[in-house]
Structures are given as structure tokens and as C-alpha cells.
Amino acid sequence: MAIRNYVGFIPNPISKRSQALRSRLGDAQRHISVCPFCAVGCSQQVFVRDGRVIDIEGNPDSPISAGHLCPKGASTYQLLNNPNRPTKVLYRAPGGTDWEERPLDWAMERIAQRVKDARDSDFQLHDASGTRVNRLETIASIGGATLDNEENYLIAKLLRNLGVVHITNQARI
Numbered sequence: 001m002a003i004r005n006y007v008g009f010i011p012n013p014i015s016k017r018s019q020a021l022r023s024r025l026g027d028a029q030r031h032i033s034v035c036p037f038c039a040v041g042c043s044q045q046v047f048v049r050d051g052r053v054i055d056i057e058g059n060p061d062s063p064i065s066a067g068h069l070c071p072k073g074a075s076t077y078q079l080l081n082n083p084n085r086p087t088k089v090l091y092r093a094p095g096g097t098d099w100e101e102r103p104l105d106w107a108m109e110r111i112a113q114r115v116k117d118a119r120d121s122d123f124q125l126h127d128a129s130g131t132r133v134n135r136l137e138t139i140a141s142i143g144g145a146t147l148d149n150e151e152n153y154l155i156a157k158l159l160r161n162l163g164v165v166h167i168t169n170q171a172r173i
């Protein structure tokens with residue numbers, strides 16, 4: 001291919017190496033999503049290869065942001081893939097002074113047991129006036145910023161079935 005300039009035709013200025021280059025995302029599946037961080041709701045492109053998310057970028061078709069993401073949104077990939085993410089919990093026993101490392105499974109089991117214990121001991125059928133209330137007031141739930149509508153729906157559904165009334169979330173999307 002030759003390109004016309006004011007003098008005449010010149011050789012293709014793009015090197016063979018550059019012509020052979022391909023996007024690192026070329027063979028990835030592209031899924032459209034929404035940034036989980038704030039109510040602006042910038043659209044994102046999530047690129048997946050072999051069942052793994054390999055990149056998340058702004059969506060040029062977004063009427064809100066036209067492909068741009070703020071620094072927070074641009075870091076969304078690190079929510080999924082991050083070598084610095086803690087994989088253990090720190091536990092301090094009642095009355096203890098030192099933190100101990102425990103596996104996540106241990107923490108999940110313990111939380112489940114504590115929830116069951118609270119439900120078994122504190123569930124109220126009636127209030128002081130005898131009115132039927134079916135509630136559990138010794139557990140409260142505070143949702144995180146990156147929970148989406150579907151996750152908040154499931155959390156509310158689970159906790160309401162336990163009788164929990166104090167439920168909130170940082171609803172953004």
C-alpha cells in the first residue's frame with residue numbers, strides 16, 4: 001500500500017512489524033458491564049479468555065463516559081486479579097491481645113455458627129405489647145460499595161428470612 005502526499009506517492013510508513021502486531025484483546029470475548037463503584041454508572045468492557053477476565057476497559061459506546069473511566073473505575077480489574085488481596089483472616093479471640101491468622105473457610109464456618117446461635121437465642125415472635133413481629137435484632141448487615149443490585153437482593157432475601165430488620169447497603173448501581 002502506498003500513501004499519497006503533496007509530492008507524490010511514498011512507501012507505506014508503517015513497518016512490517018507494526019503491520020503484524022495484533023491487539024492483545026483481539027481473540028478475547030467482550031462483555032458489556034457497568035462500573036461497580038459509583039452512581040455515574042460508566043459502561044465497561046470486560047474481556048474474557050479461557051474463562052478468565054484478562055482486562056476491563058471503558059466502553060466507547062457509553063453515552064455517559066464515551067469510553068473513559070476515572071482512576072477508580074480504571075482499577076476495576078484489580079478487584080478480580082490482585083496478588084495483594086488477603087486470602088486469610090486475622091482473628092483476635094475474646095480477651096486476646098494478639099492477632100492470629102486463620103483460613104477463610106474457618107471464618108465462614110464461624111460466622112455461620114454465630115449467626116445460627118444468635119437466631120436460635122434472640123429471635124422474637126412478639127414485642128412487649130404482644131404484637132407479632134417475627135424479628136431478630138441482634139444481627140445487622142452493612143453492605144459494601146461494590147455490591148450490585150443482584151447481590152443486595154440476595155443478601156436482603158437471606159437476612160429477611162432470618163428475621164433481620166437492620167439491613168443497609170451502599171447502593172450505587
Ligand code: SF4
Binds near residue numbers: 069070
Ligand atoms: S468510572 Fe469512576 S465515575 Fe465512572 S462509574 Fe466508575 S467510579 Fe464512577
